[in-house]
Amino acid sequence: MPIDQAVENDRPVACGGKLPHAMTSNVSRASDDKNVHADKAFIAFQPLLASDFLFAQTLNLPRIVITGIGLTAPNGNSLAEFRGNLLAGVAGIEWLEVRYMGRLLAGVCHFDALKHQKKKEVRVGTRAGSISIWCAREAIADSGLSVETLAKDRVGIYIGCTEHGNVETENEIFAISKFGYDTKYWSHYHNPRTVANNPAGEASLNLGVTGPAYTIGAACAAGNLGLIHATQMLRLGEVDLAVCGGVSESIHTFGIFAGFKSQGALATHETPAKASRPFDRARNGIVVSEGGCLYTLERLDDALRRGARIYAEIAGYGVNSDASDYVLPNPVRQAECVRKSIANAGLKPADIHIVNTHATATPLGDIQECEAIRAVFGEGCPDTFINNTKSFIGHCMGAAGALELAGNLPSFDDLVVHPTINVDDLDPACALPGLVLNRPAKAARVDTILNNSFGMLGINSTLIVKRFVA
């Protein structure tokens, strides 16, 4: 069925023998007119999104749970340290010397790579590889599993990345510049370092994992996509354990700083800890950060069988595309994505207790996300708190979604919502009911967390996790 002919009755609302569009349709390239038609048709579906949930339920999909967390953030190298600093208001931004550009603000991680890698592995590999290995090893250890006894061919590694390869390419160009740009000085490691699957591949080498290991390129939505893709692969039975999330080595490339500066979107502030300030009237752009967060995900039955600690259950997700601009976000599509995730989880907006925003502290982007959130949650969600983690750690790019989710997971236990810091003068355009400003808030209940991550070229992802109840 061509996508531009989709109508309500053709949606797979129940197990009536019809498969979803993607499984049955011979989707042809639509003309511009047809695209517009499809666009309008899709918007008309919004009130009907509950069908997504009904369809998911009829498939009796396996429940997927989070059983381990490994992370490195600019303000912590474990969940306990990270969470402690989020509740204590401790940011992790510092000055960093960037090639060609001088001293800039950045979020820098300070984990000990040699805990899990030999010196030679660090030398030969990439920073993204080291971050992936650190997070993967820490997550597996946290899960109570042993790397040595894993069925290695049944493990999948799915790592979201904003970009990969720029660091090594810049390094090599700099290196050959010292030799008159003679390419015979170009490293033979350049290709294995810059292939897009490098971070996951390095983790597979380090762990001896022989199952599928690859990256998912989804700009700054990638961290969520790592978890979402892992959920899908577990439900399909492709793997029994997924190591998934996102990583970023972006601070080691001058290009990302220069690009944001040229775009007028690079944060400046005399005090590093105050530089990342989503929703504040004086916000002036993004603080670029590195980081990583990988989870172990398992089917619930497997986790229960081995008596695993369960941090949370995957409740639902939404992924869509703006199809409207290279860099400018689209609040209509963002709202659609959030609605899709809530419908996919079988919930209503009022059922969401924490909304962790993507907001990066760009003047326009924050307002547009607030517009999207306002459209979905309005005024009728008194139990919904809204926060932002980038105010502490800057923008960890491909790791952002995964890290920011982790920072909120302990709320299931302590019923505390970490705040958005650095809001000295709230932008009225960003004022939302339930926005937690500067100090943690105590919640009566936290059963659900909704995590937004959006990226360039208009990729949107929303992931919802819920308190595990047997």
Added chain:
Amino acid sequence: MTNDECKKAVLDIIADIAPDEDLSHVKPDVRLRDQLQLDSMDFLDIVMELRKRHGIEVPEADYIRLASLDSCAEYLTPKFNALAAKS
């Protein structure tokens, strides 16, 4: 440059390429790959570092001459000395 100085120059490179290895007991007459964790990419690194640090080119046909410290010294010392004579 003497043979021993040449061997030290090669060991300095290997120390950076294989930082986890203990180089204090490397036997000069034994193949490096038989006593150290070095793979083909590492040997390419040795070739690259000889080029970058010392301006010495090792054609692919001569890679086999880098097998042991003794063979390195035999092959490279004249190259070091030829370069020194030029400068």
